[in-house]
Amino acid sequence: MTDSKAPDSESTELETFRNETRAWLEANCPPEMRKPAASDADVFWGGRNAKFSSEPQRVWFERMRDKGWTVPDWPKEFGGGGLSAAEHKVLRSEMAKIGARPPLSSFGIWMLGPALLKYGNEAQKKEHLPKIAAGLIRWCQGYSEPNAGSDLASLQTRAESDGDDFVITGQKIWTSYANYADWIFCLVRTDPAAKKHDGISFILFDMTSKGVSTKPILLISGYSPFCETFFDNVRVPKSHVVGTVNRGWDVAKYLLQHERAMISGMGERGVGRPLGQIAADSVGTDAQGKLDDAMLRGQIASFDVDEAALAACAERAVDLAKAGQAHPAFSSAMKYYGTELNKRRYEILMSAGGVDALEWESERSRQGARPRAWLRTKANSIEGGTTEVMLGIVAKRILDLPGA
Amino acid sequence: MALVLTEEQSMLRDSARGLISDKAPVSHLRHLRDSKDPTGFSKELWQSFAEMGFAGLLVPEEFGGSGLGCVEAGVVMEEIGRTLMPSPFLATSVVAASALTHGGNAAQKSEHLPKISNGSLLATLAVDEGAKHRPLQTNLQAVRAGNGFKLSGAKALVVDGHVADLFIVAARTAGAAGEREGLTLFLVNPAAKGVAVERTIMVDAHNAARIEFNNVEVNADSVLGEVDQGASLLDGMLDIGRGAVASEMVGLSEEVFGRTVEYLKQRKQFGKLIGEFQALQHRAAELYVDIEITRAAVMKAMQALDADVAKAASAVAVAKARAGTTATRAVQEGVQMHGGMGMTDQFDIGFFMKRARVCEELFGDANYHAEQLARARGY
Numbered sequence: 001m002t003d004s005k006a007p008d009s010e011s012t013e014l015e016t017f018r019n020e021t022r023a024w025l026e027a028n029c030p031p032e033m034r035k036p037a038a039s040d041a042d043v044f045w046g047g048r049n050a051k052f053s054s055e056p057q058r059v060w061f062e063r064m065r066d067k068g069w070t071v072p073d074w075p076k077e078f079g080g081g082g083l084s085a086a087e088h089k090v091l092r093s094e095m096a097k098i099g100a101r102p103p104l105s106s107f108g109i110w111m112l113g114p115a116l117l118k119y120g121n122e123a124q125k126k127e128h129l130p131k132i133a134a135g136l137i138r139w140c141q142g143y144s145e146p147n148a149g150s151d152l153a154s155l156q157t158r159a160e161s162d163g164d165d166f167v168i169t170g171q172k173i174w175t176s177y178a179n180y181a182d183w184i185f186c187l188v189r190t191d192p193a194a195k196k197h198d199g200i201s202f203i204l205f206d207m208t209s210k211g212v213s214t215k216p217i218l219l220i221s222g223y224s225p226f227c228e229t230f231f232d233n234v235r236v237p238k239s240h241v242v243g244t245v246n247r248g249w250d251v252a253k254y255l256l257q258h259e260r261a262m263i264s265g266m267g268e269r270g271v272g273r274p275l276g277q278i279a280a281d282s283v284g285t286d287a288q289g290k291l292d293d294a295m296l297r298g299q300i301a302s303f304d305v306d307e308a309a310l311a312a313c314a315e316r317a318v319d320l321a322k323a324g325q326a327h328p329a330f331s332s333a334m335k336y337y338g339t340e341l342n343k344r345r346y347e348i349l350m351s352a353g354g355v356d357a358l359e360w361e362s363e364r365s366r367q368g369a370r371p372r373a374w375l376r377t378k379a380n381s382i383e384g385g386t387t388e389v390m391l392g393i394v395a396k397r398i399l400d401l402p403g404a
Numbered sequence: 405m406a407l408v409l410t411e412e413q414s415m416l417r418d419s420a421r422g423l424i425s426d427k428a429p430v431s432h433l434r435h436l437r438d439s440k441d442p443t444g445f446s447k448e449l450w451q452s453f454a455e456m457g458f459a460g461l462l463v464p465e466e467f468g469g470s471g472l473g474c475v476e477a478g479v480v481m482e483e484i485g486r487t488l489m490p491s492p493f494l495a496t497s498v499v500a501a502s503a504l505t506h507g508g509n510a511a512q513k514s515e516h517l518p519k520i521s522n523g524s525l526l527a528t529l530a531v532d533e534g535a536k537h538r539p540l541q542t543n544l545q546a547v548r549a550g551n552g553f554k555l556s557g558a559k560a561l562v563v564d565g566h567v568a569d570l571f572i573v574a575a576r577t578a579g580a581a582g583e584r585e586g587l588t589l590f591l592v593n594p595a596a597k598g599v600a601v602e603r604t605i606m607v608d609a610h611n612a613a614r615i616e617f618n619n620v621e622v623n624a625d626s627v628l629g630e631v632d633q634g635a636s637l638l639d640g641m642l643d644i645g646r647g648a649v650a651s652e653m654v655g656l657s658e659e660v661f662g663r664t665v666e667y668l669k670q671r672k673q674f675g676k677l678i679g680e681f682q683a684l685q686h687r688a689a690e691l692y693v694d695i696e697i698t699r700a701a702v703m704k705a706m707q708a709l710d711a712d713v714a715k716a717a718s719a720v721a722v723a724k725a726r727a728g729t730t731a732t733r734a735v736q737e738g739v740q741m742h743g744g745m746g747m748t749d750q751f752d753i754g755f756f757m758k759r760a761r762v763c764e765e766l767f768g769d770a771n772y773h774a775e776q777l778a779r780a781r782g783y
Contacts, residue, residue: 276778
């Protein structure tokens with residue numbers, strides 16, 4: 001090969017970065033933060049009313065924030081780490097190696113941030129991005145409505161023009177953590193006369209605004225991660241629209257790609273004990289050390305094959321994007337597969353846990369953590385676009401099959 | 405390393421695709437089958453492969469090869485999979501060349517590798533004995549006799565067995581079937597006394613043979629690697645072969661899928677293109693995702709083999725298991741979605757189904773490899 005010089009010198013720089021990163025993580029990531037969060041209460045979401053559940057959680061968050069590594073690949077001017085895609089990949093793999101958990105979980109990071117970076121104006125970026133990076137403002141997503149689920153573009157929440165403001169009235173549903181959120185990014189109908197995709201705007205506002213109220217929805221898991229959110233003549237300055245008025249669907253679709261990538265990531269887990277060993281704890285093993293349930297063992301092995309393959313595909317998706325060869329609808333493919341795989345994982349965990357996985361309230365079962373998590377995964381293939389919608393997108397946009 | 409092809413690898417793919425699609429479309433295989441071709445592949449085309457540097461692709465440059473890696477071998481295998489071209493590439497250039505490169509002594513390398521590179525020597529691995537791939541169950545006996553050994557036993561599914569100039573035979577010099585210790589690899593001349601080769605015409609019309617060894621005498625120089633310690637070398641060459649077959653299955657799957665999607669866009673029933681029906685759209689979309697995920701897993705395995713053959717076993721197991729399941733699904737959907745046409749011999753789809761079945765069996769099926777992964781992960 002003739003031009004082997006360039007990749008070599010690049011990899012030397014990356015190698016240096018890897019070594020420095022490893023050393024820094026080793027010195028700065030508290031041991032308590034090197035295992036998965038035990039429960040949702042153990043996840044730090046930031047926001048005006050945020051509380052740390054432990055001292056190590058605070059230390060870990062603040063150290064990462066100060067390096068810009070709550071959002072490693074965002075520009076430094078907005079509180080990010082300014083890392084290249086390759087450096088970001090190195091950081092992720094080094095964090096995965098020691099099991100370091102994310103210092104900050106946030107819809108601002110996963111969803112709104114990327115959309116603002118692409119569609120926001122300078123003032124909006126300066127106002128919102130640094131607060132997301134620093135965990136100061138917690139965001140929620142106002143997309144679905146009672147009559148606009150899979151057919152999201154038929155949403156009816158209306159925003160009427162009144163001078164420099166829009167006045168917003170309507171109802172959202174499945175708004176994740178709306179009752180804890182400080183601000184909302186919201187899809188509203190600004191032109192009821194236009195075709196359904198053409199009259200939507202993407203707008204930001206404070207959840208403490210007059211006329212906003214939320215009501216948690218009790219789910220089959222016994223948790224209430226979602227809310228109904230009501231808007232009664234909420235007044236929002238027009239300057240809070242992201243992108244062009246009536247072109248909000250472009251922003252919404254772009255953001256959905258990030259949301260789908262995030263949800264599909266739930267299916268891959270590099271860290272932690274292999275599923276087969278978790279199963280062996282409750283099921284037991286035979287004389288050869290094999291899981292004492294041949295059919296379950298086979299299911300787990302086949303799951304492991306698919307999980308490892310999906311992880312390779314997720315890695316490849318990033319590399320393809322970097323090389324400019326990614327199909328824009330590929331996140332739908334990943335979302336479909338990742339969520340179905342995660343459901344499979346929890347079906348296996350329930351089967352492996354047997355009776356022990358059925359307890360709902362005991363201390364022993366950590367308040368039924370496993371069955372509640374199992375039930376929670378059933379939403380994975382619904383939220384952010386159902387499996388059926390994802391397959392339809394793949395069929396039409398990637399395979400170019402005919403039909404509406 | 406990024407899981408995308410480099411510019412050089414893309415160029416290699418383009419030149420392999422150019423040659424193969426031009427000289428060996430599926431009609432080439434059909435012709436070999438229908439004419440009951442005694443060789444089972446085109447010698448002329450094999451010479452072109454050698455001239456383009458493909459025959460010695462994995463052979464180090466000092467032995468006349470191209471000195472490339474498994475990723476590149478996978479690129480060529482994928483193109484072979486697209487047209488189902490029968491070729492000595494897998495048995496000779498991938499499996500045997502790897503075995504000689506990794507395990508051969510100086511004399512063995514300089515004798516055989518240059519001939520592999522220039523296309524004049526065909527070599528193959530003889531490992532399977534029973535109905536299923538179980539390399540550790542090897543029971544072909546190699547008993548010390550004088551300065552050498554005597555080999556007795558039988559092998560099956562020896563790719564290119566009836567045309568090979570050199571066999572690499574997995575034999576047992578110690579221990580019992582099932583044990584890692586006591587396996588030895590031998591280089592055996594097919595013309596040696598006591599060797600009986602039966603060409604087996606297979607469902608996919610690709611070359612295979614059953615071989616009997618009846619007190620076949622080989623000298624001590626015929627040992628490839630170390631006596632009794634052949635398991636690691638065998639694992640390595642098998643893993644490279646598995647990665648190559650998985651690559652072939654990715655090419656095969658993608659081709660059969662592409663043909664099927666095209667058919668969905670042309671065939672009309674009930675006054676509509678059948679590709680408008682959601683039942684078929686969703687199945688096609690699922691298959692597309694399956695193929696993309698498998699492609700990534702296979703690429704990951706080929707990179708792992710290039711990084712360190714000895715540490716690639718799990719990645720290879722994932723790749724071969726996924727490739728088998730995916731190809732099986734792809735050919736079944738291919739036949740089903742082509743309807744009655746898919747059942748006809750005149751239509752090419754059936755050739756893909758037949759080849760996929762053989763590839764699935766070759767070097768261990770999906771169940772075998774899932775089992776290997778479970779063992780590696782300790783459950």
